[in-house]
Amino acid sequence: MDQIPPERGRGRPRTPILTRRRITTAAMDLIQNSGYRSLTMSALANQLGVSASALYNHVGSKRDIMILVQDRVNEEIDCSGFESEEWDVALENWARSYREVYSRNIPLIPVIAVLPVANSPHTLVMYEVVTAGLMKAGWPEPLVVNAVTAVESLVFGSAYDATAPGDIFDPGALNELAPIFAAAVARRNLMLVTDEDGEEARSGADAAFDLGLRCLLAGFREELRTLRQGVAP
């Protein structure tokens, strides 16, 4: 089936030093060790023992590398709940894992959010698992993609939030511009440390995500119930 490609020219074929796989792995290592800020074409080339211009024999741009990284990162998202759990529990677990992964990979969000899913195999497999799980649970086919997208939107927004400084809502010197808001922020912060069942203090971002996800899922359940009763047009 696989034919040995005909050799063009006279030289023997040489095994290339670089492959897209190796470039992706090196990029992941670099990110893991020194963060996205240090992922530059020359740093990446240096890590691979190669000159920066050599990378352009295998990828078209730095954005291409981000896309490769993104597909690999999506493998870390846990979809296992859809095998055994109820759809709403599975969806919640998936959303939590999704948020955790992207709060560690914030610079990927502008990339993935606008990126066609074609050519991203692991991403597609993830969507397949989630879609199949929802449809098996009786979700109507035309709504599934919208529901998944809505959860993703909440996840991306919340991932940003998770990386924000804890005092992001402190009004500071402009306190008198927003007294009611300032009081609510203070009350929220108090709540976070003295949570009834909480030995451990949660962050405001976590509490907001918890509330949002819980209410979104409650709304989903209600939506499904309404649709099943059948609404006459």
Added chain:
Amino acid sequence: MDQIPPERGRGRPRTPILTRRRITTAAMDLIQNSGYRSLTMSALANQLGVSASALYNHVGSKRDIMILVQDRVNEEIDCSGFESEEWDVALENWARSYREVYSRNIPLIPVIAVLPVANSPHTLVMYEVVTAGLMKAGWPEPLVVNAVTAVESLVFGSAYDATAPGDIFDPGALNELAPIFAAAVARRNLMLVTDEDGEEARSGADAAFDLGLRCLLAGFREELRTLRQGVAP
């Protein structure tokens, strides 16, 4: 009350060419006319008839300018619903306006999402209106900030989504990796053009945001109802 500041040195005080206000306005003009990509320090300086280094007498960095722009952009968000409407209707209108504004200002999202609200007067006023509206409607004080944050997270994620290409979910050549997902995407697309009450085709991103916002608000209403009945610990 306002005293004329004492003159230091011998020179008479000169009126500066540049102010933070003027810089912000020029930045907004530049963005409006040629987009965020063309907002560079030298282009901005050029627009103001000044050299790039002069800007650093008034702002510490380009990020500072983004923050000034962001506070001005937030003025465009419509909060008027909280004056007259029910809290859920007002919150929905606010979220829709918020998303519309930020889908035109995507590059601000990474800035605002992580930005302390202090020193952003218009942003604070917005939060004040929303918070006051929710609390007047009976929302418990410790939950208000979390609810607002959850809506914002959905809004930011959906704003990204709104700028994505329409065929973002087409599996392309990897179709066989995700057959169930591919079918659901096709079915969704069909739904969009043949919507029962829709003369006008909506985008998938709009449909997803509609579903997400509707369900989130339904969940909020249920949460409030439950809290009002009082749950004994």
Added chain:
DNA sequence: ACCTGAACACCGTTCAAGT
């Protein structure tokens, strides 16, 4: 086909020098 090294066209930012 694949890699090197030099060069290009930008960035944001700094700083001595002027007034």
Added chain:
DNA sequence: ACCTGAACACCGTTCAAGT
């Protein structure tokens, strides 16, 4: 105090030249 002009330390990307 505020602006200029030159310079700095980077970026991603291109391209002729080598093998």
